[in-house]
Amino acid sequence: MLIHPNLAARMISQHDRVLRDPSHSRLIWASVIVAYFLTLLPWGGWALIIEPNWLLIVLIHWWLREPWRVGQSAGFFGGLMVDIAQTGILGVSALSFSIAGWLTIKFRTRMLAFSPVAQTPQILPILFGTRLICVLTEWLCQGGTPNWWVLIGCASDFAVWIPVTLLLHQQDLRRSHSSP
Amino acid sequence: MSTREFFQRGPSPLVRLAFFCAFSVALIILDTRYHSVGFIRAALNILIYPAEQVAHLPVYLFEQSTEFFSSQSELRASNERLNHQLIVFSERAAQSASLERELNELRKLNDLPSRSKLPSILAEVRHGGRNPYSAKLILDRGSQAGLIEGQPVMDTEGLVGQITHVSPMSAEVTLVTEQNQQIPVRILRNGLRTLSEGDGSSGTLSLPFLPEGADIQTGDQIVTSGIDGTYPEGLPVAVVLHIERSSSRVFARVTCTPVAGISRGHYVLVLTPPKNADSSKLGSKDD
Numbered sequence: 001m002l003i004h005p006n007l008a009a010r011m012i013s014q015h016d017r018v019l020r021d022p023s024h025s026r027l028i029w030a031s032v033i034v035a036y037f038l039t040l041l042p043w044g045g046w047a048l049i050i051e052p053n054w055l056l057i058v059l060i061h062w063w064l065r066e067p068w069r070v071g072q073s074a075g076f077f078g079g080l081m082v083d084i085a086q087t088g089i090l091g092v093s094a095l096s097f098s099i100a101g102w103l104t105i106k107f108r109t110r111m112l113a114f115s116p117v118a119q120t121p122q123i124l125p126i127l128f129g130t131r132l133i134c135v136l137t138e139w140l141c142q143g144g145t146p147n148w149w150v151l152i153g154c155a156s157d158f159a160v161w162i163p164v165t166l167l168l169h170q171q172d173l174r175r176s177h178s179s180p
Numbered sequence: 181m182s183t184r185e186f187f188q189r190g191p192s193p194l195v196r197l198a199f200f201c202a203f204s205v206a207l208i209i210l211d212t213r214y215h216s217v218g219f220i221r222a223a224l225n226i227l228i229y230p231a232e233q234v235a236h237l238p239v240y241l242f243e244q245s246t247e248f249f250s251s252q253s254e255l256r257a258s259n260e261r262l263n264h265q266l267i268v269f270s271e272r273a274a275q276s277a278s279l280e281r282e283l284n285e286l287r288k289l290n291d292l293p294s295r296s297k298l299p300s301i302l303a304e305v306r307h308g309g310r311n312p313y314s315a316k317l318i319l320d321r322g323s324q325a326g327l328i329e330g331q332p333v334m335d336t337e338g339l340v341g342q343i344t345h346v347s348p349m350s351a352e353v354t355l356v357t358e359q360n361q362q363i364p365v366r367i368l369r370n371g372l373r374t375l376s377e378g379d380g381s382s383g384t385l386s387l388p389f390l391p392e393g394a395d396i397q398t399g400d401q402i403v404t405s406g407i408d409g410t411y412p413e414g415l416p417v418a419v420v421l422h423i424e425r426s427s428s429r430v431f432a433r434v435t436c437t438p439v440a441g442i443s444r445g446h447y448v449l450v451l452t453p454p455k456n457a458d459s460s461k462l463g464s465k466d467d
């Protein structure tokens with residue numbers, strides 16, 4: 001497909017402006033830090049099982065909308081930090097988050113054709129798959145019986161995804177309107 | 181469609197995925213097989229330490245305020261109970277000192293080295309760990325306080341577990357009920373030695389290597405045998421809960437319940453493994 005040189009130049013300048021917009025970076029960083037902070041709360045017992053994957057939910061939102069800013073490396077390092085927070089085997093969440101990142105970026109064009117709420121059924125397999133990878137990897141490493149209960153947490157991921165993505169989307173729109 | 185998709189730079193997403201997956205798998209292998217990523221864990225733990233402290237603040241404040249507003253009658257009852265315990269333990273301590281003296285004299289007569297007291301460090305349980313796959317405790321003291329990996333941890337009732345990861349300001353305790361956590365033990369009643377193994381999420385232990393006809397009864401106390409040099413001898417570990425014998429099996433199925441207050445303890449004592457006692461840097465200031 002050929003693009004007119006003027007159109008290409010305009011697209012590049014728009015793209016550069018978005019990349020340089022500090023308020024947008026602040027929103028991304030703030031959402032990621034808040035999500036990680038929620039992971040650090042002293043969850044225990046059953047709350048651990050039903051705790052949503054806060055950081056993954058926020059990362060999926062940004063992978064869908066800003067894959068040039070929040071890339072696959074964010075998934076790896078985010079997963080590593082979750083492993084540290086959970087005092088689990090180092091690399092388990094990093095592996096599952098990396099795969100989730102790749103899947104989301106691969107299908108983002110298709111998903112973005114839907115509204116944030118209508119995207120939910122397509123996000124759910126990614127959230128479920130991430131937990132399944134963690135359960136199976138832990139089982140392979142530790143032996144014994146796989147902790148299938150962890151998969152129940154998908155319901156809370158599902159419940160949290162809609163308000164989180166709507167909130168971030170709204171903040172994003174407000175920022176876009178307010179920026180010159 | 182963004183301009184980035186027209187002018188994509190760097191490796192393709194699939195190559196990136198392969199790289200990160202390979203890196204993750206390498207980390208998993210290094211952590212589980214070789215336990216050689218402790219430095220990464222310690223460095224990242226330092227990084228998240230301030231945020232972790234802030235995240236725990238509401239729970240800490242709630243606990244403090246609950247303690248502050250505890251009624252006078254509760255405090256009196258607690259004080260009475262502690263005074264009673266003090267009298268009982270003073271009497272036991274006196275007996276123990278006398279027995280220890282006798283034992284050391286007998287050991288000397290038989291040309292055996294006398295036993296020395298093991299130094300210990302008091303630590304507070306910061307939280308119960310956030311791992312849904314395995315039960316752990318996080319202590320408020322780490323390598324700065326002299327804690328090292330492998331140290332046994334006990335509370336007022338008995339053995340809680342063993343330190344498996346140490347950061348400068350915190351330490352992670354793997355509980356005795358954790359899967360694959362093996363402890364050399366003996367039955368207090370008859371001195372029969374065996375190994376105990378954690379059952380994982382059920383919160384119990386089992387004695388998987390006891391022969392089908394072994395002399396064991398429900399209610400038997402299981403203590404550490406001290407045979408591996410990691411756990412001091414005689415620490416209460418568990419009580420036999422259920423025995424299942426079958427002629428079709430070589431080993432009996434013995435389920436035990438841990439005696440330590442694994443999920444309710446607030447303070448724990450970190451002991452020095454007997455094999456490290458001589459070279460340990462630990463002081464007994466908190467003993």
